[in-house]
Amino acid sequence: MSRELAELLKLEGIDNSAVLRAVAMVPREQFVSPQLKKLAYIDESLPIGHEQTISQPFVVARMTELLLQQHPCKRVLEIGTGSGYQAAILAQLVEEVYTVERIRPLYEQAKQRFQQLGYTNIHLLLADGNLGWKEHSPYDGIIVTAAALNIPPALPLQLAEGGRLIIPVGPHYQLQELCRITRHDKQFPQEWYDSVIFVPLRAGIAED
Ligand code: SAH
Numbered sequence: 001m002s003r004e005l006a007e008l009l010k011l012e013g014i015d016n017s018a019v020l021r022a023v024a025m026v027p028r029e030q031f032v033s034p035q036l037k038k039l040a041y042i043d044e045s046l047p048i049g050h051e052q053t054i055s056q057p058f059v060v061a062r063m064t065e066l067l068l069q070q071h072p073c074k075r076v077l078e079i080g081t082g083s084g085y086q087a088a089i090l091a092q093l094v095e096e097v098y099t100v101e102r103i104r105p106l107y108e109q110a111k112q113r114f115q116q117l118g119y120t121n122i123h124l125l126l127a128d129g130n131l132g133w134k135e136h137s138p139y140d141g142i143i144v145t146a147a148a149l150n151i152p153p154a155l156p157l158q159l160a161e162g163g164r165l166i167i168p169v170g171p172h173y174q175l176q177e178l179c180r181i182t183r184h185d186k187q188f189p190q191e192w193y194d195s196v197i198f199v200p201l202r203a204g205i206a207e208d
Contacts, residue, residue, distance in 0.1 A: 002026060003024045008043060008057075032054060050106060052199055059196050063086075067141045075098070077136070078090065078100070078142075081124060086145055098122075100126075104205075107126045132155050140159075141166070143166045145198065149169075165181040175197060
């Protein structure tokens with residue numbers, strides 16, 4: 001089934017073969033609730049509770065492709081663990097994945113999932129991802145999987161030289177644009193790509 005999803009994404013325009021192989025390897029049905037398993041291999045985002053969603057596979061693949069395009073990465077930070085699916089895709093492609101989530105039940109569930117599925121190179125933190133995860137910086141890449149009104153200033157500073165930040169920027173619950181920011185000396189040039197819709201990047205750790 002993951003293999004068919006990879007074939008679909010190829011038809012939709014994803015052409016990085018390593019990314020397509022990663023999609024073919026990760027069982028997306030393990031990242032959604034039992035009732036939604038039959039929908040796991042269509043190219044749609046799905047609810048995961050707490051008003052959050054597992055991202056659309058095309059968008060996961062696209063962001064991963066923008067990160068890795070002619071730019072091998074060893075250490076990548078993700079902001080917004082959610083279901084853990086994007087982190088699991090990254091874990092196939094890079095040495096170490098660091099991922100930050102602000103909602104405790106999602107953090108706990110993802111942690112358990114990674115253990116069950118045998119992902120040993122994904123490291124989780126319950127915190128406000130606007131601050132990044134300084135302890136393990138610098139990163140070759142950072143992927144933010146929630147929409148930011150503005151680029152959180154801490155994130156570009158946690159990139160290694162030549163490192164890339166991929167982030168959807170724009171208003172809540174409307175079209176946002178994928179931005180790729182590269183660290184070059186003291187410059188942070190921006191490139192703009194697809195329109196997407198993500199759940200909002202919030203401030204602070206969730207209280208419940
Ligand atoms: N990458 C996820 C997508 C989850 S949706 C996946 O593959 O399933 C976005 C996630 O970002 C939600 O879980 C939400 O709680 C989280 N999020 C929003 N604001 C955040 C913040 N400031 N810090 C950390 N996580 C945040």
